[in-house]
Amino acid sequence: MTIPRLSKAKAGDAAVVSVGMEEAASRLLYAATPAEAIEILLRTDRRATVLWSTRWPRDIACHPAAPDDATLVEAVDAVATTRTGGVPPEHLRILHDDGDQIAAVLHCPAGCPELLEPVARRLRELLTVLGMQQSVLRLEQAEMLQRSLYAIADMAGSDLDMPDMLRGLHRIVSGLMYAENFYIALYDSGHDSLRFLYFADVVDTQELDPDVEIPLAQIERGLTWYLVRDRKPLMGSSEQLRKQVSGPLRLHGADSSDWLGVPMMREGQVRGALVVQSYLEGTQYTTAEMSLLAFVAEHVLTALERKTTQEELERRVEERTRQLAETNFELRREVVERERGERLQAALYQIAALTNVEDTNEHFYHHVHAIVGELIDAENFYIALASDDGATVSFPYARDRHERDWKARSHRRGLTEYILRTGKPLLVDGARAQALLEAGEIEPEMMVKPTLMWLGAPLLGAEGPIGVVAVQSYDSDVGFDERDAELLTFVSYQLASSIQRHKAADALKQANASLEQRVEERTGELREQIVVREQIEAQLQHQVMHDALTKLPNRVHLRHRLERGIARLARDPGQRLGLLYIDVDRFKVVNDSLGHLAGDEVLKEVARRLASCVREPDMVARLAGDEFAILIEQVQIPETVSKIAQRVLQSMRPAMTAGDRELQISVSMGIAIIDDSYDSTDRILHDADLALYRAKDAGRNRFVLFDHAMQRTAIGVLDLEQSLREALLNDEFTPYFQPLVRLADETVVGYEALLRWQHPQRGILAPGEFLQVAEDSGLIQAIDWRMFRLALECGQGLVREGGYITLNVSPRLFQQEDFDTRMLELTTEIGFDPMHLRLEVTEGTLLGDPEAMVAVLQRLREAKIEAALDDFGTGHSSLGHVQRFPLKMIKIDRSFIAPFETGTSPRSSAVIGAILALGHALGVEIVAEGIETPHQREVLATMGCDYGQGYLFGRPQPVDHWLGKQ
Numbered sequence: 033m034t035i036p037r038l039s040k041a042k043a044g045d046a047a048v049v050s051v052g053m054e055e056a057a058s059r060l061l062y063a064a065t066p067a068e069a070i071e072i073l074l075r076t077d078r079r080a081t082v083l084w085s086t087r088w089p090r091d092i093a094c095h096p097a098a099p100d101d102a103t104l105v106e107a108v109d110a111v112a113t114t115r116t117g118g119v120p121p122e123h124l125r126i127l128h129d130d131g132d133q134i135a136a137v138l139h140c141p142a143g144c145p146e147l148l149e150p151v152a153r154r155l156r157e158l159l160t161v162l163g164m165q166q167s168v169l170r171l172e173q174a175e176m177l178q179r180s181l182y183a184i185a186d187m188a189g190s191d192l193d194m195p196d197m198l199r200g201l202h203r204i205v206s207g208l209m210y211a212e213n214f215y216i217a218l219y220d221s222g223h224d225s226l227r228f229l230y231f232a233d234v235v236d237t238q239e240l241d242p243d244v245e246i247p248l249a250q251i252e253r254g255l256t257w258y259l260v261r262d263r264k265p266l267m268g269s270s271e272q273l274r275k276q277v278s279g280p281l282r283l284h285g286a287d288s289s290d291w292l293g294v295p296m297m298r299e300g301q302v303r304g305a306l307v308v309q310s311y312l313e314g315t316q317y318t319t320a321e322m323s324l325l326a327f328v329a330e331h332v333l334t335a336l337e338r339k340t341t342q343e344e345l346e347r348r349v350e351e352r353t354r355q356l357a358e359t360n361f362e363l364r365r366e367v368v369e370r371e372r373g374e375r376l377q378a379a380l381y382q383i384a385a386l387t388n389v390e391d392t393n394e395h396f397y398h399h400v401h402a403i404v405g406e407l408i409d410a411e412n413f414y415i416a417l418a419s420d421d422g423a424t425v426s427f428p429y430a431r432d433r434h435e436r437d438w439k440a441r442s443h444r445r446g447l448t449e450y451i452l453r454t455g456k457p458l459l460v461d462g463a464r465a466q467a468l469l470e471a472g473e474i475e476p477e478m479m480v481k482p483t484l485m486w487l488g489a490p491l492l493g494a495e496g497p498i499g500v501v502a503v504q505s506y507d508s509d510v511g512f513d514e515r516d517a518e519l520l521t522f523v524s525y526q527l528a529s530s531i532q533r534h535k536a537a538d539a540l541k542q543a544n545a546s547l548e549q550r551v552e553e554r555t556g557e558l559r560e561q562i563v564v565r566e567q568i569e570a571q572l573q574h575q576v577m578h579d580a581l582t583k584l585p586n587r588v589h590l591r592h593r594l595e596r597g598i599a600r601l602a603r604d605p606g607q608r609l610g611l612l613y614i615d616v617d618r619f620k621v622v623n624d625s626l627g628h629l630a631g632d633e634v635l636k637e638v639a640r641r642l643a644s645c646v647r648e649p650d651m652v653a654r655l656a657g658d659e660f661a662i663l664i665e666q667v668q669i670p671e672t673v674s675k676i677a678q679r680v681l682q683s684m685r686p687a688m689t690a691g692d693r694e695l696q697i698s699v700s701m702g703i704a705i706i707d708d709s710y711d712s713t714d715r716i717l718h719d720a721d722l723a724l725y726r727a728k729d730a731g732r733n734r735f736v737l738f739d740h741a742m743q744r745t746a747i748g749v750l751d752l753e754q755s756l757r758e759a760l761l762n763d764e765f766t767p768y769f770q771p772l773v774r775l776a777d778e779t780v781v782g783y784e785a786l787l788r789w790q791h792p793q794r795g796i797l798a799p800g801e802f803l804q805v806a807e808d809s810g811l812i813q814a815i816d817w818r819m820f821r822l823a824l825e826c827g828q829g830l831v832r833e834g835g836y837i838t839l840n841v842s843p844r845l846f847q848q849e850d851f852d853t854r855m856l857e858l859t860t861e862i863g864f865d866p867m868h869l870r871l872e873v874t875e876g877t878l879l880g881d882p883e884a885m886v887a888v889l890q891r892l893r894e895a896k897i898e899a900a901l902d903d904f905g906t907g908h909s910s911l912g913h914v915q916r917f918p919l920k921m922i923k924i925d926r927s928f929i930a931p932f933e934t935g936t937s938p939r940s941s942a943v944i945g946a947i948l949a950l951g952h953a954l955g956v957e958i959v960a961e962g963i964e965t966p967h968q969r970e971v972l973a974t975m976g977c978d979y980g981q982g983y984l985f986g987r988p989q990p991v992d993h994w995l996g997k998q
């Protein structure tokens with residue numbers, strides 16, 4: 033148990049009075065203090081001692097003298113023992129115990145003294161009064177503490193500044209204890225340093241700056257240092273303090289006689305220290321004061337924290353307000369700047385938008401002026417544009433208070449011209465103007481206006497300045513500065529590009545207009561040309577289909593009708609057609625004796641009479657020279673046909689007049705009855721021709737009906753087919769060559785290879801004898817390849833000097849998919865340069881599958897093999913086809929050349945003329961076939977035909993013939 037501290041009894045209590053028993057009793061009555069009462073008890077035994085307290089077991093007082101510690105402990109134990117129902121030792125008597133705070137114990141080693149009871153009673157009364165008095169005192173103290181704490185809290189919330197508040201705190205602490213010397217230190221654990229916020233000391237008068245941080249190390253092992261490190265209060269003299277600290281103590285500053293310090297704690301952490309000290313001998317701080325200071329310290333810390341937080345807050349608010357003010361100022365400046373930028377931007381947009389408006393220039397510039405006027409003072413404003421050569425300046429827009437004359441000017445030196453020369457914006461005041469004048473940049477005459485200030489910017493195009501935009505001032509209160517110059521320059525960029533865009537748009541519009549006009553004109557021309565062409569084509573078509581002399585349909589026409597007829601029969605096998613092949617008997621005699629004109633008259637008359645024998649839809653056609661045909665549709669075969677044939681014979685009976693002669697004309701006819709067994713026009717014509725031959729043979733002026741037996745006997749198809757196979761095996765085919773010549777000088781330009789059959793019995797046979805059968809049987813392909821190989825092999829010699837060889841390709845062969853590849857392989861194998869090879873194909877071949885044929889021709893052309901259109905004029909003969917296919921050459925069929933044998937032929941002339949025109953236009957060579965007479969050559973050469981082929985220049989011959997000739 034700890035030893036309770038003794039409080040000393042007051043000096044007056046020590047008065048000792050020696051009295052008798054009686055007197056003792058009466059004196060007891062007047063005893064005013066516990067000591068007076070006890071004195072009465074001790075008058076008989078001076079060794080006894082009384083210990084008492086109103087705050088048992090603290091603050092124990094005693095009389096007559098302070099007992100030793102053992103006695104003190106015994107007394108406390110005795111009270112405790114009694115309270116738990118025990119019995120204290122003999123030499124200790126409990127004089128009074130209220131069971132709570134008031135107790136008094138008698139220590140009497142020599143036995144119990146007299147008057148114990150009355151003294152004890154009186155002592156009880158006195159102690160009770162004393163206890164009440166002390167209680168009042170404590171309450172007063174508690175109230176004072178309370179007030180102090182309120183005051184502290186109040187100060188923290190007040191608007192006192194920190195030094196005032198600290199002084200206030202000091203005052204309050206002084207009210208609670210002796211605190212003349214007092215300091216408050218705040219500890220910063222982060223920096224391990226102290227700040228002495230407040231320091232009052234009568235001895236140590238140093239000034240400590242509350243803002244200066246003092247490292248804790250500087251006061252190492254001092255009292256304050258220990259307060260922070262040991263975190264517990266310290267109290268007492270230096271000697272006592274030395275015992276309380278956890279290590280050696282080093283004293284700083286003046287040595288005090290008594291010292292009391294408490295750490296200020298918050299959440300287990302030291303935040304500072306509160307210290308009071310005394311230099312006065314005799315003062316001693318009590319534990320009660322220590323607890324009080326610790327208690328106060330807590331509140332002081334709170335108050336300080338509140339104050340510093342508040343101060344910090346105020347400082348922050350102030351700082352923030354300052355920052356906000358700065359930001360605000362900056363923002364306002366920015367807003368102004370931005371507003372200006374926006375105005376400028378808006379102006380530029382407006383100018384840019386103007387270019388999209390289809391406005392007149394005047395309007396456009398006016399708008400620009402208005403926009404510039406919003407940005408700077410532009411009462412006097414003009415836009416100048418330089419001519420392309422830069423010599424002339426014109427003013428498309430100007431508004432000016434003084435100047436009225438804005439005519440264009442050339443070769444002058446004004447400010448505008450100066451900017452055009454330099455390409456830079458220019459701000460001119462009086463001084464600058466003078467300088468420019470002296471430098472000779474400006475003519476004096478250009479400076480007569482009362483201009484005070486002038487500002488101009490160049491309108492910069494891709495290749496330098498194209499103009500100038502300028503403002504000027506005649507008033508002293510209107511001026512321009514660099515900022516305005518900058519702005520006008522901005523505007524000028526936009527203006528320049530707008531003007532250029534305007535110009536470009538105008539130019540484009542003009543270009544478009546003129547282009548449109550030209551297209552219009554050209555379209556008109558083309559339309560006219562097309563109309564003409566269509567007319568020509570229709571005319572040609574008609575000419576191609578009709579005979580010019582008799583106006584009758586021609587061979588081509590007849591073939592068409594026959595083809596259609598065949599197609600119809602294929603659909604409707606019950607039908608039949610009849611073909612009358614008619615030849616005028618001995619017409620050559622008429623021609624030779626009476627001349628061509630008479631011959632023509634006769635032919636016309638024959639045509640008329642034939643036409644009178646039939647009705648639509650039957651058709652009379654002139655095939656060639658004196659050959660005619662009648663096609664009879666839907667006939668009761670063969671009776672109708674015979675009847676019509678009879679009628680024809682009869683119609684010829686009346687005499688004809690030709691020139692001044694009366695002539696008796698007759699005709700022979702071969703008739704073919706056409707049924708669905710026919711699949712080619714050629715066969716029909718062939719059969720009818722065969723029958724005609726029979727009719728002539730039988731004495732003319734008659735008709736013969738073709739029958740199949742007739743054909744079989746005539747040609748012996750089956751035999752022929754067999755013979756052809758053998759001919760292939762026996763290598764009986766051979767090429768003959770016929771030259772193609774330039775009509776102008778008859779030089780040979782190439783040779784056509786023509787097939788010949790060296791028949792063992794019948795000698796040399798031309799294709800006419802066997803081609804039909806070869807084609808029908810399919811043998812033609814094998815024959816062709818044989819023929820091609822031979823022709824290329826022996827034809828090498830013919831092209832040595834240049835020129836070409838042509839090969840006739842049968843339709844079916846040419847239409848085979850791999851034809852071109854095989855042909856190329858053949859030339860490669862033989863070593864024949866494809867450059868010298870041309871292939872002849874007929875229109876019929878090409879029209880089967882035109883697209884595929886175009887492709888084949890294209891591929892061949894890429895391989896350097898060109899193509900010729902053979903027998904042109906006998907098929908559809910459309911000029912359109914000629915354009916469609918990639919051809920090198922067109923061979924005009926012999927039937928068109930024949931009429932020029934001796935005379936003229938308008939029809940042939942028209943056809944040939946058209947072909948020649950087209951050929952020349954397309955760069956296609958035209959060859960006239962079957963030229964037999966010099967007249968024909970003459971006519972064709974005159975018409976502009978460059979090439980020809982025919983007996984006149986050479987018949988088909990074996991290669992040796994031509995090589996020998998060379």
Ligand code: C2E
Binds near residue numbers: 798800842902963988
């Ligand atoms: P084509 O291609 O029109 O050949 C021209 C024909 O006219 C040749 O008859 C030629 O001898 C003949 N001719 C040339 N100049 C004259 C002339 O001034 N007056 C007259 N009246 N005739 C002339 P050819 O040789 O009898 O050939 C007949 C047709 O046989 C050829 O007509 C051609 O279509 C075909 N042909 C010829 N050789 C071949 C061949 O190797 N293969 C194939 N598939 N057909 C061939």
Ligand code: CA
Binds near residue numbers: 784840872902
């Ligand atoms: Ca030919």
Ligand code: CA
Binds near residue numbers: 902903923925961
């Ligand atoms: Ca031909």
